[in-house]
Amino acid sequence: MRIEVINTGTELVLGNTLNTHGAWFGRELFKLGLRIERQTTVPDGDAIRESLSEAVSRADVVIVTGGLGPTSDDLTREVTAEVLAIELIMDQAVLTGLEHFFAIRNRPMADANRKQALVPVGADVLPNPNGTAPGVYVPPRLNGRGHAAVFLLPGPPRELHPMFREEVIPRLRALAGGEVAAGCSELKFTGVGESDFHQGIDARLAEIEGLEIGYCAHVGEVDLRLIGTEEARAAGREIALAEFGQFLINEDGRSLEETVIRLFAAKGWTIATAESCTGGLISSRLTDVAGSSAVFTHGFITYANEAKRDVLGVDEALLQRHGAVSEEVARAMAEGALRVSGASAAVAVTGIAGPGGGTDEKPVGTVWLAWAVKGGATKAIRGFHPRNRKDFKLAVSQGALDGLRRLVLE
């Protein structure tokens, strides 16, 4: 089944807005075992005509986003009807819904909004609970110019994403028939690279019948996606975990920080952080999680040596003897954060983010991480991430959070 995606929006081609639709559709379709053969971005207005005409002549499914609004530049509905040689009619139910949308918000409905109720004759209206523009589905039998099924969907992600899940996926499954994969599993790993997977298990995964695999690599994280029947996915999962099980973050699609917060919350434990080189990124990631206030209580960003000494009670002699980036100081920071905060566990990081500050012995990218727990022994490890400043911070925060996760599991 050949699928093409067309994104309309002048802001996309001017670079004012990053087009995230392409990657998002790619991932969602891949989970169904489907692929995008071509993705096209065009400005608002009439430019869609040309690309839509071409796409419907080639593809089995064409998904168009954007251009369903009320302004004069929103022409997706009109151009699609013309290209597919179908008439547009005013859909009374949609019109009533639009009037209701404005009435309950106490706003007058502009005349321009009426055109949002225009629908190609016989097409399905896809409800939009999050905006004024309903989606449209034109099944292949209505297409007067080819065999393609056409979806018209709203541009804003918060309208598009729920509509895709509720209205588009079931129709794609029906269109694809046996082509759609039975399901998708996602396993997130940290502490291991994509090339380790290629060398370690790719060949064995390839031997499993009916299994497709994909990787999504981020800084400090590799997501392995297994697509296929339940049986094929189980076989793939077994191989992956036998080799890399110790690096598994989760299989539920959550972020590492959310996993940490949930694990700690379930135990009733609290966290404090003591950050030097990450400058608050670890605590910022933890507090991105709704409900993190039940777990995260204190964060100390001790960027200056005086802060390490005065706020966390790190011994000046340790700083002098070993330097701020050392196992001894990392341990003292973690234990200091634990003592000052009274939390159940504390993580500390101290390293050289660069571009300056490196030495032969401790080059840019060097970091020490330490974890202290109430009534337990403090652990420390050395890391080395010779990357740009932001990626260094991200990689270190990933290691720090993963260490917190392991504390709970051990």
Added chain:
Amino acid sequence: MRIEVINTGTELVLGNTLNTHGAWFGRELFKLGLRIERQTTVPDGDAIRESLSEAVSRADVVIVTGGLGPTSDDLTREVTAEVLAIELIMDQAVLTGLEHFFAIRNRPMADANRKQALVPVGADVLPNPNGTAPGVYVPPRLNGRGHAAVFLLPGPPRELHPMFREEVIPRLRALAGGEVAAGCSELKFTGVGESDFHQGIDARLAEIEGLEIGYCAHVGEVDLRLIGTEEARAAGREIALAEFGQFLINEDGRSLEETVIRLFAAKGWTIATAESCTGGLISSRLTDVAGSSAVFTHGFITYANEAKRDVLGVDEALLQRHGAVSEEVARAMAEGALRVSGASAAVAVTGIAGPGGGTDEKPVGTVWLAWAVKGGATKAIRGFHPRNRKDFKLAVSQGALDGLRRLVLE
């Protein structure tokens, strides 16, 4: 001049990698007064043939990224030569360069790399100091199938971006002749929305001859781009600053956090932060800036009330009487951070990020910000950003950093 961009890469259509090329090209071309008429993404391999054939039949300039590597899926060079009906020859100078690239890295050159030295006869080789794949420029006169000029460029941004600036822009200027704008100015604002610009100055800017304007809106920031002759840009700048000058962050393209660090460093001042609802985002942004350790010394993330009390010395009675999200507590946090750190200035934020924790009096999105300075009066303002958790944090951090910037300027 009609410009089309084709991005090749299976990882782009599978959604494993976000396609940032589209937006990046859009912005870079807009600065020259040029626009992308169509951007297409296709998987690696032969899929480029179809889209390239179509593009060269329509466009004046076609820019292709990706597919210049050594693997069997890297077919951009071969397909382009075929589509444009030009022969490929082995370029001896490129081959020598490739051999040198591997020799100085003490790595053997694979046979597969040899094809990276294939160049369409007569085309310009665009040097790539950052990778093995040189770019290619096929001027219109060599194109056997149309009038389009074709650029083949590497996919990785760190190779693509310098090559675009050094090699592509001068050729685009020559191709466009008078069409290319004289220059681009970018003014960054915070504390004012894009719609304020539309209502406030769009009509007046539109009257300036030879001036094109564009907006790029982020959370808590609007970038105004003025394109045109020096005279036209100066006239546009004058109107923008007369209306919104108090909201200007800078005109040099730097981030707000970098502006803050530079302003403080120039004065020899230091910063401490006291964060509740932003959870470390403010300090993380400050420490994203290389050299921030000369300015940022202490950060306190006092998420729990006990942390506000014990670490920053916020009076328990204040917390009881006014609640953690209040002007009084924000002021006490800022003053506490100043006292404990000994910094020149401190910023504090306390708010309700949601989704839980809101009340009728203090709904989700409410925040208090305060700034304390050595030997000066503490200031506080209330903000309201009813957004999702991450955008709330970002909007608050933007306000906090802008307040620091204003401290230096006042």
